[in-house]
Amino acid sequence: MLHHVSIRTADIFKSMAFYEQLGFQVSDRFTAGYTLACWMERPGSRLELIQIPEPKPAPDAFHDEHYVGYYHLSFDVAADGMFDSSEPCKSLPDWLSAFQERLGTIDQQATVLLAPQQQQIGDRVYEVAFLADPDGLAIEFLRLMG
Numbered sequence: 001m002l003h004h005v006s007i008r009t010a011d012i013f014k015s016m017a018f019y020e021q022l023g024f025q026v027s028d029r030f031t032a033g034y035t036l037a038c039w040m041e042r043p044g045s046r047l048e049l050i051q052i053p054e055p056k057p058a059p060d061a062f063h064d065e066h067y068v069g070y071y072h073l074s075f076d077v078a079a080d081g082m083f084d085s086s087e088p089c090k091s092l093p094d095w096l097s098a099f100q101e102r103l104g105t106i107d108q109q110a111t112v113l114l115a116p117q118q119q120q121i122g123d124r125v126y127e128v129a130f131l132a133d134p135d136g137l138a139i140e141f142l143r144l145m146g
Contacts, residue, residue, distance in 0.1 A: 004039065004046040005073060007137065012036050012051035014108070014134045019047060021102045022075065055135075062113050062130060062138040072130065072138035092116045092127035092143045099131075099141075113138055118145065 009015040016026060016038065024040035024047060031037060036051040061067045077089045089095050093116045103109055113130035120126075125145045130138050 004048050006048040006050060007133075007135070008050050008052045008055075009135050010052060010055040011134065012038065012049050015049050016040065017106045018103070018108055018110075018134050019049075021099065021106065058136055060136070062132075072140050074140040074142060077141050077143045089143055092129055092141060095143070096129055096131070096141065108134065110139075111136070 023042045027041045028039045110131040116129040
């Protein structure tokens, strides 16, 4: 079982606010060596954020076709509790619009890397979109169609 995904960030507080808009809550704050860190959790998922002193820009994994390494996080927007709502997600574009509105309440905006489109994966069709987090890291949002 995957325990957590760790993200190195230039501004831990900005990243914490961003991931809170996806339903994550800080569960533990600690130091990792000489820097700030935290675990953020939501049912079935845990992120570790680590603030990096004197950060350098992250490589552009989304646009660099030669990049090798971790590529993106992916969230199923139809999953329970994505916005603490019992309403099922009926449209990825509508969900993304609501998410951008939520980010606006904390003076943030996510860059759209790939606008919503349909993609067949195996025998299923998904709505898929990519946004960038505060550090420019790619995040996929998908919803099973039908």
